[in-house]
Amino acid sequence: MYWTGLSPDEARQFLANKDKSKRDKRMSLKEAVQKYVKDGDNIGVAGFVNGRQPIAIVHEIIRQGRKDLTLSFQSAGLAIEYLAGAMALDESKNSIKRLELAYWAHEAFGISPLFRYLAENNKVELEDWSNFNMSARFKAGAMGLPFIPCRSPMGSDMLQRNRAKVIDCPFTGRPIMLLPASHPNVAIVHVQEADIYGNCRIQGPLYTCPEIAMASAHTIVTCERLIEHDEMTRYPNRVSIPFFAVDAVIEVPFGAYPGNCHGLYYFDEKHIPEFRNACESFRKGNPGPLKQYYDTYIFGVESTAEFIDRIPFSQIQYVQKIESGIRLEAGFTVIG
Template sequence: MYWTGLSPDEARQFLANKDKSKRDKRISLKEAVQKYVKDGDNLGIAGFVNARQPIAIVHEIIRQGRKDLTLSFQSAGLAPEYLAGAMCLDPAKNSIKRMELAYLAHEAFGISPLLRYLTENSLIELEDWSNYNMSARFKAGSMGLPFIPCRSPMGSDMLKTNRAVVQDCPFTNRPIMLLPASHPNVALVHVQEADIYGNCRIQGPLFTCPEIAMASAHTIVTCDRLIEHDDMTRYPNRISIPYFAVDAVIEVPFGAYPGNSGGLYYYDEKHIPEFRNACEKFRKGDRAPLQEYYDNYIFGVENTTEFINKIPLSQIQYVQKIEPGIRLDAAYTVLGS
C-alpha cells in the first residue's frame, strides 16, 4: 500500500501535535497559500461539482504556481478545471500529477474538456472511485482509521482502477471491500459563514466538507461572511466544521463564484460556459481563448474583488436574485457597489 498524502500514522502523529488552541486565524489568502500549499501536496477539494467550490483559493494557488499536485475530491468541476487549465498553459509553473476522484465535469454545462485532454495525452495519473467511496475515504481519514469497509462498488470493474482491497469479513465470512483512508496535506474549503477561530457554518448540503477538513493536515477556509464568535456559538448544533480543524480563515465574498454558494448566489450561467468554451477550444488546438481568459480573470487581477469587478454588474445581481433560500444577511451586496 502506498499513500498519496499523509499515511494514517503520519496523520495521527501530526494531528496529536497540532496546535488546537482557540486563536485568531485570520490571514490574507496570499499568506495562507504561501504558508500551507507546497509543491507535491495532496489537495482535498471540498464542495460538490460547481457548488461551494474553493475558487478564490484555487485562483491564488495558480497565481503563485504549484507543481506536482495530487487532487483528491468526491465530485468537482470548476476548481480542478481551473488548475488543469493552468497546467495546460504553463506546466513549468502549475502542474497536476494525479487525481483521486469520482467525477470531474460541470453537469448541465457539459463534460470537462481538460480532463479529457490530460487523460487522452497521458499527462496525469487517475484513480477512479465512486462518489460514496471517496466520501468514505475522507470519513476514514477524519476518524483516524487506516481504512473503512464498504460494500460498493464490488459488482463493477471499479476495483481495476484503484487501491481498494477485497477480503473476507471476519464476522460474516463474506467478501467486503476495504478503502484506504484519504489524508490530504491541505483541505481547500469554501463556506457561507465562519468566525475568526475557524468555526464554520454551512447552509445547505455539507458535501463531505467536514470530513475533508478533519482528514487533512491543514485546512484553508474562505467564507462569504465572517461573523462574530457569539453569533456562531449561539447555535452550536449548526457548526459544520469545528475551529480546531482549521488553520486559516479568509473572508472572501463570492469566493465560490462562478459556482454557487447556497442561499447567497447561484451559478453564473453565462460565465461558466465562457470558461468551459475556452477549455474546449484549447482541447481542439486553439490556445488563445484560454490564455486570454487566464490573463484577464486570474493573472490580471490581485484578488477575488478585482475578479468580480470584471464581471458585468447585471450578471452578479442576477445570480444573487435567483438563488433560492433566505439571504443570510442584508450585508451581502455586490462587491464594489
C-alpha cells in the same frame, strides 16, 4: 500499500502535535496559500461539482504556481478545471500529477474538456472511485482509521482502477471492500460563515466538507462573511466544521463564483460556459481564448474582488436574485 498524502500513522502523529488552541486565524489569501500549499502536496478539494467550490483559493494557488499536485475530491468541476487550465497553459509553473476522484465535469454545462485533454494525453495519474467511496475515504481519515469497510462498488471493475482491497468479512464470511483512508496535506474549503477561530457554518448540503477538513493535515477556509464568535456559538448544532480543524480563515465574498453558493448566489450561466468554451478551444488546438481568459480573470488581477469587478454588474445581480428567489420559494431563510 502506498499513501498519497499523509499515511494514517503520520496523520495521527501530526494531529497529536498540532496546535489546537482557540486563536485568531485570520490571514490574507496570499499568506495562507504561501504558508500551507506546497509543491507535491495532496490537496483535498471541498464542494460538490460547481457548488461551493473553493474558487478564490484555487485562483491564488494558480497565481503563486504549484507543481506536481495530487487532487483528491468526491465530485468537482470548476476548481479542478481552473487548475487543469493553468497546467495546460504552462506546465513549468502549474501542474497536476495525480487525480483521486469520483467525477469531474460540469453537469448541466457539459463534460470537462480539460479532463479529456489530460487523460487522452497521459498527462496525469488517475485513480477512480465512486462518490460514496471518496466520501468514505475522507470519513476514515476524519475518524483516524487506516481504512473503512464498504460494500460498493464490488459489482463493477472499479477495483482494477484503485487501491481498495477485498477480504472475507471476519463476521459474515462474505466479501467486503476495504477503502484506504485519505489524508490530504491541505484541504481547501469555502463556506457561507466562519468566525476568527475557524468555526464554520455551512448552509445547505455539507458535501463531505467537514470530513475533508478533519482528515487533512491543514485546512484553508474562505467564507462569504466573518461573524462574531458569540453568534457562531449561539447555535452550536449549526457548527459544521470545528475550529481545531482549521488553520487559516479568510473572508472572501463570492469565493465560490462563478459556481453556486447556497442561499447567496446561483451558478453564473453566462460565465461558466465562457470559461468552459475556452477550455474546449484549447483541447481542439486553439490556446488563444484560454490564455486570454487567464490573463483577464486570474493573472490580470490580484484578488477575488478584482475578479468580480471584471464581471458585468448585471450578471452579479442576476445570480444573487435568482438564488434568493429559489431559496425563498423553497421556504429557506436567506443569509443577509
